Amino acid sequence: MLDVRKLRLLRELARRGTIAAVADALAYTPSAVSQQLTALERETGVRLLERTGRRVTLTPAAHGLVEHTESILALLEEAATDLENAARALSGVLRIGAxxxxxxxxxxxAIVALSTDNPGLGITVVELDPASVPDALRTEAVDIALIQEYDHVPVAPHPGLQTEPLLEETVHLAARRTESLSALRDTPWIAGTPGTLCHTLTIRACEAAGFTPSIRHHADDFGAVLALVAAGQGAAFVPDLAVSTLPPGVTLTPLPIHRRTHLAHRHGTTNHPAVIAARAALQNAAQTALP
Structure with missing residues (x-):
């Protein structure tokens, strides 16, 4: 019988490309990952990996097994959901990434409402950059999470995950005075860390306006971003949720750009009672989050 843990490793190798990346994501050593995949080949009696020097690629048979693995993991999640539904009250731990x-x-x-209604449910909040949410869900580091996209940075569907709309915000141009975006072509910019959605948005939105931004500062906390704008260090893009407290000297100009937030969870957990309760609580909270 196939070992689900080994199948999960094969799936992650198909997604991440290297044994080292799989080991890092799942807290294994590279040698342990390699040994488990070799054991999976032995158990199946089929060559799953092609090894060329230090490089490893999946065979066609391995890719087919990965497709089955997504279905197998979803079925296991559904089985766990059925067991939870048999219980009278919510219990265990629910991990929310945001x-x-x-x-x-x-x-x-949302968690205040969840805790009040379900005192037996333990709730853990994990702060995540939206770009890392799919991996966190797939590796079961979190159970439900908020995932984002911007108009200029659409996110492709993620295998194994199910999403639903939660919130849509206007993105504003934050500067010392009211300006058009194109008028700030020679202004320094403040953007998120390279690799984040905010950093990519800054580049693509400015390019759409006809120029490449000169990014002087990198900050992922919008409070820090707005403080830098107030200090005359540059301009930045900020969404609605980030502007509840505006420093003196900062002017916001609404742009025809939107940030869309979705709830995401693994296939097979849609009907899990804790996930259902969390989805409802988060949807209710989102309705009053914006003015």
Whole structure:
């Protein structure tokens, strides 16, 4: 019989590309990952990996097994959901992943309501950059999470995950005075860390306006971003949830750009009672998060 843990490793190798990346994501050593995959080949009696020097690629048979693995994991999640539904009250631990600006405005009111209605349910909040949410869900580091996309940075569907709309915000141009975007082509910019959605948005939105931004500062906390704008250090893009407290000297200009937030969870957990309760609580909190 196939070992689900080994199948999960094969699936992650198909997604991440290297044994070292799989080991890092799942807290294994590279040698342990390699040994488990070799054991899986032995158990199946089929060659799953092609090894060329230090490189490893999946065979066609391995890719087919990965497709079955997604279905197998979803079925296991459904089985666990059925067991939870048989219980009279919610229990265990629910892990919620969220980006920083959503924690005080959406997640905190939601977990207060969840805890009040379900005192036996333990709730853990994990702060995550939206770009890392799919991996956190797939590796079961969190059970439900908030995932984002911007108009200029659409996110492709993620295998094994199911999403639903939660919130849509206007993105504003933050500067010392009211300006058009194109008028700031020679202004320094403040953007998120390279690799984040905010950093990519800054580049693509400015390019759409006809120029490449000169990014002087990198900051992922919007409070820090707005403080830098107030200090005359540059311009930045900020969404609605980030502007509840505006420093003196900062002017916001609404742009025809939107940030869309979705709830995401693994296939097979849609009907899990804790996930159902969390989805409802987060949807209710999102309705009052914006003015």
């Amino acid at each position: 980006f920083p600006t959503a924690i005080p405005t959406v997640v905190t009111p």
